[in-house]
Amino acid sequence: MASDVAIETHELLKHFGEVKALDGVDLSVPQGTILGLLGPNGAGKTTAVRILTTLLAPDSGSARVAGLDVVKQAAELRAQIGLAGQYAAVDENLTGFENLEMVGRLYHLGKAPSRKRSSELLERFDLADAGGRLVRTYSGGMRRRLDLAAALVARPPIVFLDEPTTGLDPRSRIGLWETIEERVAQGPTVLLTTQYLDEADRLADSIAVIDHGKVIAEGTSDELKDRIGGERLEVRLEDGTQIETARDALRELSAEQPWSEDGVVKLSLLEDRGAIAEAVRKLDAVAVGVDDIAVRRPTLDDVFLQLTGRPVEEAEAEDAGGEEAAREGQA
Amino acid sequence: MSQLGNSVSDTLVLAKRNLQRIPRQPDLLTGYTIQPVMFTLLFVYVFGGAIATPGYDDYVDFLIPGIVVQTIAFGGFTTALGLSDDLRKGLIDRFRSLPMSRGAVLAGRTFSDVFLNSISLVIMFGVGLLVGFSFLSSPGEVALGLFLMLLFGYAFSWVFALVGLNSSSPETANALGFIAIFPLTFASSIFVPTATMPSWLEAFANVNPFSTVSDAARALFVGAPHGDDVWGAFAWAIGITIVFAFLSISRYRRAVSN
Ligand SMILES: Nc1ncnc2c1ncn2[C@@H]1O[C@H](COP(=O)(O)OP(=O)(O)OP(=O)(O)O)[C@@H](O)[C@H]1O
Ligand SMILES: [Mg+2]
Numbered sequence: 246m247a248s249d250v251a252i253e254t255h256e257l258l259k260h261f262g263e264v265k266a267l268d269g270v271d272l273s274v275p276q277g278t279i280l281g282l283l284g285p286n287g288a289g290k291t292t293a294v295r296i297l298t299t300l301l302a303p304d305s306g307s308a309r310v311a312g313l314d315v316v317k318q319a320a321e322l323r324a325q326i327g328l329a330g331q332y333a334a335v336d337e338n339l340t341g342f343e344n345l346e347m348v349g350r351l352y353h354l355g356k357a358p359s360r361k362r363s364s365e366l367l368e369r370f371d372l373a374d375a376g377g378r379l380v381r382t383y384s385g386g387m388r389r390r391l392d393l394a395a396a397l398v399a400r401p402p403i404v405f406l407d408e409p410t411t412g413l414d415p416r417s418r419i420g421l422w423e424t425i426e427e428r429v430a431q432g433p434t435v436l437l438t439t440q441y442l443d444e445a446d447r448l449a450d451s452i453a454v455i456d457h458g459k460v461i462a463e464g465t466s467d468e469l470k471d472r473i474g475g476e477r478l479e480v481r482l483e484d485g486t487q488i489e490t491a492r493d494a495l496r497e498l499s500a501e502q503p504w505s506e507d508g509v510v511k512l513s514l515l516e517d518r519g520a521i522a523e524a525v526r527k528l529d530a531v532a533v534g535v536d537d538i539a540v541r542r543p544t545l546d547d548v549f550l551q552l553t554g555r556p557v558e559e560a561e562a563e564d565a566g567g568e569e570a571a572r573e574g575q576a
Numbered sequence: 577m578s579q580l581g582n583s584v585s586d587t588l589v590l591a592k593r594n595l596q597r598i599p600r601q602p603d604l605l606t607g608y609t610i611q612p613v614m615f616t617l618l619f620v621y622v623f624g625g626a627i628a629t630p631g632y633d634d635y636v637d638f639l640i641p642g643i644v645v646q647t648i649a650f651g652g653f654t655t656a657l658g659l660s661d662d663l664r665k666g667l668i669d670r671f672r673s674l675p676m677s678r679g680a681v682l683a684g685r686t687f688s689d690v691f692l693n694s695i696s697l698v699i700m701f702g703v704g705l706l707v708g709f710s711f712l713s714s715p716g717e718v719a720l721g722l723f724l725m726l727l728f729g730y731a732f733s734w735v736f737a738l739v740g741l742n743s744s745s746p747e748t749a750n751a752l753g754f755i756a757i758f759p760l761t762f763a764s765s766i767f768v769p770t771a772t773m774p775s776w777l778e779a780f781a782n783v784n785p786f787s788t789v790s791d792a793a794r795a796l797f798v799g800a801p802h803g804d805d806v807w808g809a810f811a812w813a814i815g816i817t818i819v820f821a822f823l824s825i826s827r828y829r830r831a832v833s834n
Binding site: 295298299300301320323324326328330331332333334335336337338339343347348350351352353379395 | 582585586589590593596597600601665666667669670671672673674675676680832
């Protein structure tokens with residue numbers, strides 16, 4: 246294995262009863278970069294993180310993290326990784342400081358260095374004032390920050406973040422993104438999972454889209470967006486009979502012929518700046534009245550629709566069925 | 577640091593964590609204090625007069641060693657509650673991803689139980705002395721008895737560790753503990769002599785380790801005749817510890833939070 250690859254998986258497979266949680270996953274994350282593992286509920290993100298952090302053994306396939314085999318060299322590997330799981334794993338009945346100190350001691354940093362590092366991290370994660378308070382008095386955002394801090398106590402070269410912002414309000418989410426950008430993503434290799442394209446877009450150097458335990462697309466955020474055609478313009482007309490005229494008038498704004506759905510004309514924009522004004526001018530010139538007009542950023546739904554031919558909700562519905570089946574299978 | 581050194585330090589770090597939590601969750605302490613004291617008072621004053629204990633001057637001399645055994649066995653219940661809570665909150669995932677020794681989470685739990693059990697021994701015998709109990713054996717026997725109690729409590733902490741690891745919530749742990757283990761303490765010589773039970777129950781009660789340990793406690797605290805019970809009690813305590821520590825640690829290795 247090349248030494249500059251921090252995380253590498255080969256044909257990773259994991260079943261839970263009938264459910265194929267991972268169905269042959271190949272990933273490769275160069276050292277010092279951030280990979281966003283993007284997928285809907287039940288895609289297999291947490292399963293992948295658990296295998297890579299030695300919590301679960303794969304049924305078959307292999308994975309190396311920091312050059313160490315996740316099964317055969319699990320004990321050595323644990324000293325090289327930090328994990329912030331899907332739900333903040335902090336002890337409610339300890340203070341923020343006591344939580345970090347405990348984690349430091351369990352990484353065998355020693356007492357004094359653990360305490361020093363804990364204070365330092367509380368400071369860096371804006372928890373200095375709350376550090377002496379019991380965690381059960383913390384807000385969701387504060388718990389998340391503490392959980393991230395705990396993952397970094399030992400300065401591990403590789404960090405796993407499983408849906409770091411799920412369950413937070415929009416403001417806390419953006420706050421946490423800044424925290425991750427400024428304080429987590431400097432130095433270590435990071436694998437983060439998310440259900441949101443905008444999150445992967447903002448934080449990750451490259452993205453792997455995962456669905457039903459398979460990686461269905463990989464690339465930088467720009468590459469993925471190019472595949473789904475960048476930003477979209479959507480125009481609802483005053484008069485539904487003018488759709489053809491409108492499509493022709495707007496042709497120049499896109500690389501391909503605009504299409505229409507439910508009386509709304511849609512097109513992928515070549516250039517999103519000034520697109521609305523330009524479109525209104527062009528439609529005005531051919532005397533087409535506009536009821537509503539908007540530029541929409543591509544969402545995970547669009548990526549999904551493009552890659553799998555079905556929207557995310559359907560994928561979830563299928564999974565829900567699969568989970569039921571798995572539960573029955575276990576009973 | 578050596579591997580052994582790390583294991584000891586990990587265990588102590590986690591035991592400290594468990595003990596730090598206690599004053600912050602005072603409801604946990606009721607299991608160690610108010611509940612067994614209530615039981616003692618109920619049995620002494622409500623049932624005591626109606627229970628005949630041939631060979632004992634007073635029912636209280638029969639009861640206290642038995643109820644101490646029940647209390648000490650359930651002392652490990654905080655381990656079940658704590659572990660199922662750690663599982664639910666994802667802390668077990670965090671611990672398992674750390675380079676710490678595999679047994680430390682469980683050893684830390686069971687170790688801090690010993691400390692709590694020592695407190696409950698003081699409380700139980702304190703209340704016992706107030707309601708008329710007296711030690712009728714030599715100081716050496718009393719000391720051996722106290723040691724046996726702590727050892728038996730330690731064994732049950734491992735039983736409850738397995739219960740906790742198999743419970744997805746503290747409520748489940750509670751149900752498992754009280755449906756599976758609590759009745760066992762009654763089908764024994766803890767509260768009444770087994771001779772008054774129907775013969776099938778008597779047969780069961782006589783092989784129940786709670787009977788063996790209670791009879792041993794009576795031997796060591798009030799000088800009752802005991803046959804092989806003292807040896808038997810130590811054998812049960814050590815056997816339960818070995819079997820359940822093994823089962824719990826192998827369960828822990830595979831435990832993942834939901
Ligand atoms: N312990 C388990 N037992 C049974 N099935 C499981 C178990 N863990 C995961 N699964 C199933 O495996 C599939 C993948 O689950 P996983 O938790 O990896 O998804 P995810 O991408 O993390 O989803 P989410 O966004 O909801 O967290 C799902 O269908 C899930 O129901
Ligand atoms: Mg998940």
